[in-house]
Amino acid sequence: MKPIDQQTVLLFHDAANRVAPRVPCVPQFDLPDDEPAGAWARWFARSFDVWWQTGLVAGALGYVLSHTSPAFLRWLETPFGWKLFGLACVPGGLLLDAALHALAGNTPGKALLGLRILTVDGRAPGFRELLGRNLRMWRAGLALGLPAISLFTMARQGLRLRRGVQASYDLNDFLVRARPIGRLARGVFAVAFAGLFATIVALDAMDRQDSQETTAMLEAPPYAWHNPATGRAAAVSAQWRHELRTGPDGAPQHLFTQHSGHAVVLFAHDRVRSSALRQDAAALEDRLADRFELAESYFSAFRGRQSWVGKGQHKKGPERVQLRIVEVDGRAWRVVAMQSPPAAYTDDLVRDLSGALWDTVLPPAPAPAAARRAQAGPESKP
Template sequence: MTAWWYADKDKKIGPIGIDELKRLIKSDKIDAKTMLWHEGMDAWRPLDQVEELNELKAVVSPSLPPKADTDTLSYPMANRWLRFFARIFDMCWETMLVACILGAVLSRYSANFVEWFYESGASRQLFGLLYLPIALILDALLYRAIGNTPGKALLGLKVKTLDGKSLSLAQYLNRNFSMWVSGLALGFPLFTLFTLVHQAGRLGEGQQASYDESAGFRVHSKPVDWWRKTAFGFAFVGLFVIIVALNTMEQTAHVKPY
């Protein structure tokens, strides 16, 4: 009786008889690509190339197909509403975080800042224009650290280059600052309205935003589960409530007595 040996990873196992070999094949411990050898063979061969075992090949179950590697480029371009809500969500929590930290630090070490900040509404608007680019830097750092931003991740959006690669930190910073100019008009409210409408119009016509098109970036949208959309909805509403509450507390704390 022929004694067989088979390879299991880096181990050589055997000798085993033909009945044991058949049992291992039926249990899928040996498949068509498992290397086999017996005395008299000039080299190890996979099962599907051993002619004397042709009758056993019929019991070999086919190997599982490789797991599909879904390419980001196969996903459609993100529509304007998904991009809008993802951007609003990310910008709101990022600017709120930066404003709170920056405001706390400046208030602690500069009494003049506190006086200037509450001097007029224009001072607070100017402060908002100043911390917006810092929030955009935070946005880029977050993208590089975890691969996406929370708003985009929850809605299934991904920013990629034309060949499907993730953006480098420099590329994402360049994208954010280009968007700051041509998408947010540096944060000036009235002008921002016009730039947002312009970019939304481009997206509605099937084009990319101007700051993505010029740099060769694309924002893709993949299908997401209902729970991710639900989570985004709760997070969006929760963030809005927090912002309103903070604004109310700030106004109440600095109401001038009559």
């Protein structure tokens, strides 16, 4: 019989053939000295990316909506319109973040600080995985973008990282690794972060001032504008800014500009030697031919007088143009209204202003019979 020391192989034969248990693969970064990313590095990278991506989405979406939706423009005039719109665009920024990360392999903020996101099995996550992580981070880390609450949720996630525990939106799915970076990368990120932060602060201050001015203007009563040619007054909404200009022929022109620049109304007159509305209309159409393209023109009765109406578009932009000429006491009065899209946003303002301006040269439009009876009361006779 063999000594015990020679029987070791037989005694441990099964153990030798047994497969060693699998140890989860710890993903390695490009450099061997990578380590879990710190809380502050992650906060700076995430804040930088979320700020510029949300700003880009808000700018693009705001441009489209401001040219297509009157309701959106009226919403922006509310005290917190822009801020609420910015919060609503955060998910769009996170969607852009996931798409950019999946396409380029990283985002600018993370790349400058040497951070990278990997799955627990060591591979680069795909778009759907990144989007799911971003949405969980939006809820558990950014608190849906609500400033006051997000301070607590971000602090909670930071404390988890300091204790060596993964963030709740990374748990069991993702690892955030960091590698050493040089002074140049740190300096570039510091300059970019400071510049972006200063831009956000400046835009917020401008938005706050604009909101206060808009609120005060919308609540202000109309002001009285006097037609110097007739001496009559018109009640003009505070949303219109008046400017006196001189036309090419030296005649005075009154320009009314809506506060957001979406509409401009020109009110002016020319001296005529005789009542020749067709000649006046043709002359005005020739003068405006280099700027406006009229799609239709016609003669129609207006407040008991004959008038000429033209409608069309600006040749160098999407602005809608409407104009009317009426001859009164040897003068050819005209109102030219130009509206940027969406025209419905300023239709009521333009109609009310045009009517008030015409009141300074023409009798008010007669009320319909039904309206006159309603104003007179139920006991009056027709």
